[in-house]
Amino acid sequence: MLKEYRTIKEVVGPLMLVEQVSGVAYNELVEIRQESGEIRRGKVLEIEGDKALVQLFEPSHGLRIDNSAARFLGRGIELSVSMEMLGRVFDGMGVPKDGGPAVIPEKRMDINGEPLNPAARDYPSEFIQTGISVIDGLNTLVRGQKLPVFSGSGLPHAQLATQIARQAKVLGQDSKFAVVFAAIGITFEEADYFISDFRRTGAIERAVLFMNLANDPAIERISTPRMALTAAEYLAYEKDMHVLVIMTDMTNYAEALREVSAARKEVPGRRGYPGYLYTDLASMYERAGRIIGKEGSITQIPILTMPEDDKTHPIPDLTGYITEGQIILSRELHRKGIAPPIDALPSLSRLKDKGIGAGKTRKDHADTMNQLFAAYSRGKDARELAVILGEASLTDLDKKFAAFAEAFEKRYVSQGYDTDRSIEETLDLGWDLLTILPRNELKRIRDSLLDEFLPEDKSHGEKGEEG
Numbered sequence: 001m002l003k004e005y006r007t008i009k010e011v012v013g014p015l016m017l018v019e020q021v022s023g024v025a026y027n028e029l030v031e032i033r034q035e036s037g038e039i040r041r042g043k044v045l046e047i048e049g050d051k052a053l054v055q056l057f058e059p060s061h062g063l064r065i066d067n068s069a070a071r072f073l074g075r076g077i078e079l080s081v082s083m084e085m086l087g088r089v090f091d092g093m094g095v096p097k098d099g100g101p102a103v104i105p106e107k108r109m110d111i112n113g114e115p116l117n118p119a120a121r122d123y124p125s126e127f128i129q130t131g132i133s134v135i136d137g138l139n140t141l142v143r144g145q146k147l148p149v150f151s152g153s154g155l156p157h158a159q160l161a162t163q164i165a166r167q168a169k170v171l172g173q174d175s176k177f178a179v180v181f182a183a184i185g186i187t188f189e190e191a192d193y194f195i196s197d198f199r200r201t202g203a204i205e206r207a208v209l210f211m212n213l214a215n216d217p218a219i220e221r222i223s224t225p226r227m228a229l230t231a232a233e234y235l236a237y238e239k240d241m242h243v244l245v246i247m248t249d250m251t252n253y254a255e256a257l258r259e260v261s262a263a264r265k266e267v268p269g270r271r272g273y274p275g276y277l278y279t280d281l282a283s284m285y286e287r288a289g290r291i292i293g294k295e296g297s298i299t300q301i302p303i304l305t306m307p308e309d310d311k312t313h314p315i316p317d318l319t320g321y322i323t324e325g326q327i328i329l330s331r332e333l334h335r336k337g338i339a340p341p342i343d344a345l346p347s348l349s350r351l352k353d354k355g356i357g358a359g360k361t362r363k364d365h366a367d368t369m370n371q372l373f374a375a376y377s378r379g380k381d382a383r384e385l386a387v388i389l390g391e392a393s394l395t396d397l398d399k400k401f402a403a404f405a406e407a408f409e410k411r412y413v414s415q416g417y418d419t420d421r422s423i424e425e426t427l428d429l430g431w432d433l434l435t436i437l438p439r440n441e442l443k444r445i446r447d448s449l450l451d452e453f454l455p456e457d458k459s460h461g462e463k464g465e466e467g
Contacts, residue, residue, distance in 0.1 A: 002073065008032075008065040013263040014219050016042065016054040016063075018070045024052050027112070029073040032056070034064065043077060045264070055260060057093065057219050076112065079227050080105030081234040085208045086178060089195060092212030092224035109234060111226040113287055122290040124324075127355040128244070128299060131167035131420035132160075134342045134413045135349075137430055138369055139327060142355035143170060143242060144290040146300040146323040148250075150316050152309040155329045158190055159417045160340045161246050161303055166203045167420045168244050176241040179207040182228035184221050185252025187214050208235075214252075221256035229287045229298070236296030243296065245288070248303035250281075254315045270314045278318045285322045325349040338414040345377055361423045364453050367445040368430045372408070374444055375437060379405025397441070404436045431455060 007019045016032070028044045032054075040063065046053040054070065056063075079094045080103050089098040096102060124144030130136055141147055151157035165179045181198075183191060191211050198204040208231050212224040225247050232243040247253075254273060261274035269275035288300040302323070306316050309331060320326055325348040333341035356365040379401040386394055386402060394402065412429055415421065421429075431453050434442060442450060 035067040078108040082106040092220040133426040139349040140352035146288040149303040218256040240295035250304040371444040
């Protein structure tokens with residue numbers, strides 16, 4: 001039988017202390033009923049003897065503790081899941097906010113997920129096509145991978161997120177593909193942009209959206225990504241779908257953690273964030289992957305804005321440790337009008353080698369990728385040199401590399417937010433750009449591949465130019 005306690009002693013920010021409790025468990029849901037009949041919700045954060053510390057989901061202002069009663073429900077936060085979720089918009093607690101009916105649940109799942117035996121994990125190895133050249137060609141996304149996007153304030157990560165959600169697909173398979181989109185602490189304008197873009201393009205038909213707005217309680221932010229991942233686990237492991245989870249913005253999530261930590265008067269870690277930020281982030285990021293014997297998979301793209309564009313900040317720093325690479329957006333490229341402004345050189349996908357090559361993308365993929373990286377790096381150096389010493393100081397070869405860097409940014413990286421390039425188009429474009437350089441400078445590509453793929457028109461005329 002559920003007990004009701006009228007022993008609420010104090011409320012500090014989002015936290016509430018209830019005394020003289022018994023049989024209460026960590027993470028248990030709590031209902032706080034006021035005299036007016038209004039019900040607020042929370043969960044148990046800590047238990048010490050007969051005292052329970054409750055974290056409120058709603059704001060605590062106007063809560064009168066002398067005539068309120070706390071009721072412990074004996075279960076954790078659960079999400080009602082069914083296939084009806086596809087095409088729906090929910091708030092951060094899993095309540096529909098698109099005006100449609102409540103989801104008739106096939107089952108209820110704990111939002112913290114179930115422990116996964118590491119031995120049951122399968123290695124990510126299948127290519128996911130996002131339609132974005134700089135990701136597909138150079139920092140390939142693999143099914144079951146977690147690949148974060150490091151952005152900065154004011155950079156167009158929202159457009160990039162919707163583009164990936166719209167265009168992503170697993171090639172050569174008939175398997176069902178779904179997108180779970182979690183927006184954490186975003187503005188109303190951003191939320192409206194996401195929802196209307198999904199509806200405009202029809203992508204909402206295969207998507208589940210969880211929207212937590214900036215004016216929603218900060219505490220709801222802690223649940224939102226877990227709600228999204230629970231929906232993803234259901235679709236992937238129960239319904240055999242390939243699920244892409246996009247979470248934006250993880251910085252708002254970490255700020256909510258910091259708020260709760262400060263209210264609990266915990267000793268802060270780096271820059272005021274709690275010492276357990278790493279383990280907390282890991283408990284979410286590690287819910288990506290593939291399981292042996294299961295058809296479905298979860299691929300994660302968490303998006304975070306780096307405070308002051310600082311990638312040594314705790315949130316991007318710890319995220320980079322846990323995840324398998326990073327896509328970094330550049331303010332410099334954004335100023336130049338490059339869209340999406342992805343900085344290819346510091347970006348990285350640690351599992352790209354597993355998802356490319358013959359039978360997955362094309363046999364020339366690895367070589368061209370290495371060559372494009374090398375040529376772009378050298379071209380950027382040449383451009384910087386020209387800024388300092390003037391263009392006249394560059395050799396003919398350096399000028400070619402500088403021209404390559406310029407063409408690479410304008411044609412390869414900058415493709416707009418509506419262009420969906422197949423992997424063949426991306427690879428062919430890479431080859432086309434490499435014709436700017438003399439053939440004998442393409443040292444990272446095997447001769448057999450050069451003979452097969454290098455376009456004839458420009459390259460042969462330049463073979464012997466630079467000795």
